Structures are given as C-alpha cells and as structure tokens.
Amino acid sequence: MKLRVSAIQYHLHTIQSFDEFAEQVEHYIKTAEEFSADFVLFPEFFTTQLMSIGNENKKALTIEDLPDFTEQYRELFIKLAKQTGMHIIGGTHVVRKGDKLYNVAHLFYPDGRVAEQAKLHITPTEVNEWNMAPGDGLQVFETDKGTIAMLTCYDIEFPEIVRMAKAKGADVIFCPSCTDDRHGFHRVRYTSHARTIENQVYVVTTGTVGSLPTVDFMRANFGQAAVLTPNDIPFPPRGILVEGELNHDMIVTADLDLELLYQVRESGSVTTWRDRRTDLYTDWK
Known part of the structure; x- marks a missing residue:
C-alpha cells in the first residue's frame, strides 16, 4: 500500500472574517489536490487565526469564543x-463539551x-492560560489507505501513547503541532x-508559522513540516523523507x-x- 501525504x-x-480563513484553507487544499495527495495535514491551533477577527470593540476574541466557529x-x-x-486532518480546533474546552484533532473523510x-497531554500554558481539559482515550482510524492515528504536539513526547497507537494497528502517526520557540x-x-525508530512507523508532522499580534500566546510561532521514517536501509539515512523551510508559508509532499x-x-x-521485552516492561494493547 502506498499513499501520498501533504503537510x-x-x-x-x-x-477580518471567516471567509478570509476559508479562502486561505482552500488555497492549501487546492495545492495539495494538484499534488494528488491522499492525506492533508494542517497544524495544531491553526483556527486560533479566527480569534484575530475580533469583536465589535476591535479586540481579539478569546479562547472561550473559538468553539463558536465549530x-x-x-x-x-x-x-x-x-x-x-x-482525507483531511484539519489540524486541531478547540471545542466545548459541557463546561470544558478540548483541543481536538479532526479527520475529515472523503465520504463526509x-x-x-x-x-x-495538555501543556502548562493550555491548562493555566486557556483552561483546557485532556482527552480520555486513544483511537486509531481505519481508512482505505491504511490505519492512522492523530496525536497532537505534546502527545508525541510520550512514548507510551505512541506504542499504544502502534499496538492498535496504526502505521502512520499524524502529529499537528504548534510551538512558539x-x-x-x-x-x-x-x-x-x-x-519512528521505537515503533517502526511513519510520523507526519507540521506546525504553524507567522504570528497573530493581537492574540495572546499566538504572537510567536516556530514551525516546520516533515515526513519522518524509521532509520533503516529502505529509508533515507537521516529518517527524513521531506521537510519544509523553517518558518516559511509552504506545503511539503511525500509518498x-x-x-x-x-x-x-x-x-x-x-x-x-x-524485540520489545514484554517480560520486563508492560506492553500496550
């Protein structure tokens, strides 16, 4: 099975409006379509751009307002x-469930x-400044191009959760990210x-670039897209199929x-x- 990914x-x-946001999104989607991508990955928190639209007093919206665009x-x-x-991984978008806010990755299938x-795993800034709540379960997702998982930014820093995704059958981990330095x-x-080395999977990751001068905690972004592989003979020696130029507005594509x-x-x-030693440490199923 082969698949083409764009990040x-x-x-x-x-x-100034949701229409401007939609036009920018459609530009990237059309570019990925021209490259005949099967999967497109947007970054974490990219919909915070909608907060810059502002309110009637010309002040940026708050994180509490963002779910209104869901x-x-x-x-x-x-x-x-x-x-x-x-298949579009629409980055992450903040949603409200009950009285809690969640940072949620969305997979949009071609059939709707x-x-x-x-x-x-929620970072201190997400907890202290935005009052985010953590999700409570891991899923993998079947597609006609294989089984994938979506683990957002900080999640990828925890080996246990990626091991769980692999144990559940995921061959590709999509990692939308947003980092400021x-x-x-x-x-x-x-x-x-x-x-990628521990689990012999692909990881596709990308991040936000540019800045939102009026939106707190989104004023600085440091990002780069990459498609990463295990380090073994069939793959590039550095484990990088493709990577973007740091902090540039662009899209990268790989098979x-x-x-x-x-x-x-x-x-x-x-x-x-x-070769994992399940007699010495716990496996995840």
Whole structure:
C-alpha cells in the first residue's frame, strides 16, 4: 500500500472574517489536490487565526469564543474533503463539551464522515492560560489507505501513547503541532524521530508559522513540516523523507510505502517493534 501525504506550514496572520480563513484553507487544499495527495495535514491551533477577527470593540476574541466557529469549521472541511476525495486532518480546533474546552484533532473523510481525537497531554500554558481539559482515550482510524492515528504536539513526547497507537494497528502517526520557540519545536521534532525508530512507523508532522499580534500566546510561532521514517536501509539515512523551510508559508509532499514498514519490522537492521521485552516492561494493547 502506498499513499501520498501533504503537510502544511500554515501562515498565521490577522484576518477580518471567516471567509478570509476559508479562502486561505482552500488555497492549501487546492495545492495539495494538484499534488494528488491522499492525506492533508494542517497544524495544531491553526483556527486560533479566527480569534484575530475580533469583536465589535476591535479586540481579539478569546479562547472561550473559538468553539463558536465549530459548525462553520466542520462544514468547510467536510465540503472540501468531499470535493477533493482527500482525507483531511484539519489540524486541531478547540471545542466545548459541557463546561470544558478540548483541543481536538479532526479527520475529515472523503465520504463526509468526521472522526475526532482530543489531545491527551495538555501543556502548562493550555491548562493555566486557556483552561483546557485532556482527552480520555486513544483511537486509531481505519481508512482505505491504511490505519492512522492523530496525536497532537505534546502527545508525541510520550512514548507510551505512541506504542499504544502502534499496538492498535496504526502505521502512520499524524502529529499537528504548534510551538512558539526553537526549544518547543525541537522537543516535538526529536521525539517524533524517536517514535519512528521505537515503533517502526511513519510520523507526519507540521506546525504553524507567522504570528497573530493581537492574540495572546499566538504572537510567536516556530514551525516546520516533515515526513519522518524509521532509520533503516529502505529509508533515507537521516529518517527524513521531506521537510519544509523553517518558518516559511509552504506545503511539503511525500509518498509513504507501507510495505517498507512491514519489511523492516520482519528483517530490518534492527527490529525494535518485534524485540520489545514484554517480560520486563508492560506492553500496550
């Protein structure tokens, strides 16, 4: 099985309306469609751009206001997935359930279905400044191009949760991210590489670039898209199929061959998935 993935370095800047947001999203989607992508990945928190629209007093909206755009967000991406026949990971969007806010990754299927995966590990800023709540369960998602998981930013830094995703059958981990400095960016990037080696899976990641001068905690962004592989003979020596230019508005595209994963799990230079010592430490099923 082969599939083509595109990852978007989404440029954040101040906008005046939801229509402006939709036009920018459609630009990236049309570009990925021209590349014949099967999957398109947007970054974490890219819909915070909607907060820059502001209120009647010309002040930026708050994180509490962002869920008010959920219906429009879903309608836009459902329409685009149906029109293009692509699977779209619509980054993450903040949703309200009861009296709690969740940072939720959305998978939009070409047939109109929508799947969700709430972020499971919440950073101190998300808790202290935005009062986010963590999700309470991991899912993997079956598609006609294989089984995937969506683990957002901080999630990828926890090896246990990625091991669970692999144990559930995921061959590709999509990791939408949003980091505001080099330190945060490299935490996500280095641990993404580690997860590909430990579990012999692909990781597709991307982040926000640009800035939202009026939106607190989104004033700085440091991002780069990358498609990462295990470090073994069938793959590039550095484990990078493709990566973008740091902090540029752009899209990167690469082809994933799932058969190569199956081969290295069976007879690679190392067989890390097969050789895990479940007699010494817990496995996750």
